[in-house]
Amino acid sequence: MKRISLLGATGSIGQQTLDVIKAHPEQFQLVSMSFGSNLTLGRKAIIEFSPRLVAVNDFDAYTQLKSEFPDVSFAFGEEGLIEAAVLPEADILVNAVMGSVGLLPTLKAIECQKTIAIANKETLVTAGHLVTAHAKTYNVELLPVDSEHSAIFQCLQGENPKSLERLIVTASGGSFRDRKREDLENVTVEEALNHPNWSMGAKITIDSATMMNKGLEVIEAHWLFDLPYEKIDVLLHKESIIHSMAEFHDRSVIAQLGTPDMRVPIQYALSYPERLPMPDTKQLNLWEAGKLHFEKADFERYRCLQFAYDSGKIGGTMPTVLNAANEEAVAAFLKGKIKFLQIEDLIERALSKHCVITDPNLHIIQEVDKETREFVQSFYS
Numbered sequence: 001m002k003r004i005s006l007l008g009a010t011g012s013i014g015q016q017t018l019d020v021i022k023a024h025p026e027q028f029q030l031v032s033m034s035f036g037s038n039l040t041l042g043r044k045a046i047i048e049f050s051p052r053l054v055a056v057n058d059f060d061a062y063t064q065l066k067s068e069f070p071d072v073s074f075a076f077g078e079e080g081l082i083e084a085a086v087l088p089e090a091d092i093l094v095n096a097v098m099g100s101v102g103l104l105p106t107l108k109a110i111e112c113q114k115t116i117a118i119a120n121k122e123t124l125v126t127a128g129h130l131v132t133a134h135a136k137t138y139n140v141e142l143l144p145v146d147s148e149h150s151a152i153f154q155c156l157q158g159e160n161p162k163s164l165e166r167l168i169v170t171a172s173g174g175s176f177r178d179r180k181r182e183d184l185e186n187v188t189v190e191e192a193l194n195h196p197n198w199s200m201g202a203k204i205t206i207d208s209a210t211m212m213n214k215g216l217e218v219i220e221a222h223w224l225f226d227l228p229y230e231k232i233d234v235l236l237h238k239e240s241i242i243h244s245m246a247e248f249h250d251r252s253v254i255a256q257l258g259t260p261d262m263r264v265p266i267q268y269a270l271s272y273p274e275r276l277p278m279p280d281t282k283q284l285n286l287w288e289a290g291k292l293h294f295e296k297a298d299f300e301r302y303r304c305l306q307f308a309y310d311s312g313k314i315g316g317t318m319p320t321v322l323n324a325a326n327e328e329a330v331a332a333f334l335k336g337k338i339k340f341l342q343i344e345d346l347i348e349r350a351l352s353k354h355c356v357i358t359d360p361n362l363h364i365i366q367e368v369d370k371e372t373r374e375f376v377q378s379f380y381s
Contacts, residue, residue: 008096055080119145128223150265151243151256174208215308324372325350
């Protein structure tokens with residue numbers, strides 16, 4: 001029995017993680033969880049899974065649930081998030097929160113020697129050097145949950161890391177993959193949220209449309225697999241059947257394939273190194289797909305992808321700025337305060353303004369994150 005702490009239980013990844021736990025009650029037990037303000041889904045999870053500790057970010061929801069469930073321990077805010085992450089009874093932390101808020105709980109969980117199943121790519125983007133060094137110091141495994149990184153992780157099983165030549169991260173192209181750049185000036189939030197392949201949360205769906213999501217994944221892959229950016233490629237593949245590939249020195253390429261279903265990589269991270277059945281996921285029949293399409297990534301069409309590569313190569317605090325600026329710009333777009341293409345403009349402004357600090361500590365990263373958010377907000381608040 002693996003005991004699980006789940007941060008972000010009411011989000012898309014969190015809900016699908018609960019599906020996996022529910023499907024295998026003999027294998028997994030939810031012992032702690034966190035959520036923001038979705039009282040309906042939060043209450044449902046408490047009733048169904050009976051966690052010992054629940055962290056809530058919304059104070060009204062926190063107060064209400066405390067009175068409803070006197071046998072459950074509740075915590076509030078950032079301290080509550082950390083408390084849920086480091087619960088002594090837990091074996092695995094599933095970090096499925098959205099944004100850099102997941103960084104500190106992850107570091108604290110590593111110090112408590114929890115296995116980390118990481119779906120929160122912003123944690124590695126913001127402070128990859130700190131997280132990976134921490135994991136090494138405390139001998140903790142970082143298990144990828146993102147479908148692309150899970151695919152690479154699976155491709156590397158049994159292989160000598162020294163023979164790895166290149167990673168090929170696939171991308172669906174997002175909601176606007178069939179539109180030219182000049183057609184994006186006045187696209188709506190509703191159009192941007194209409195992803196052709198995956199069911200995801202709002203922020204990550206917008207990131208997919210700008211290709212920032214893929215840029216963040218490139219930075220994440222750099223830290224997870226210790227490979228330079230020059231050896232990480234992005235390949236447009238609109239069917240999302242090949243989830244990513246690994247090329248080796250002998251030019252052999254190993255790919256991981258499957259129908260688009262996030263429960264598969266989530267379950268693999270939880271069950272690793274074993275595999276468990278997933279009977280309600282559609283079987284992949286390639287004859288039904290007929291053809292698979294591939295296209296080289298266009299860095300002029302997808303400027304956010306270029307921003308991510310450049311920021312990753314520069315390093316230091318630049319990826320922190322990239323992530324913070326993107327989070328704020330996407331939030332502004334979702335609220336109707338800016339247009340879609342202005343997301344790129346605001347990120348570019350923040351990157352251009354920033355003076356890079358090399359090898360930043362946690363305090364510097366938090367300060368840069370805060371300053372960047374305030375800078376971006378100043379353009380539309």
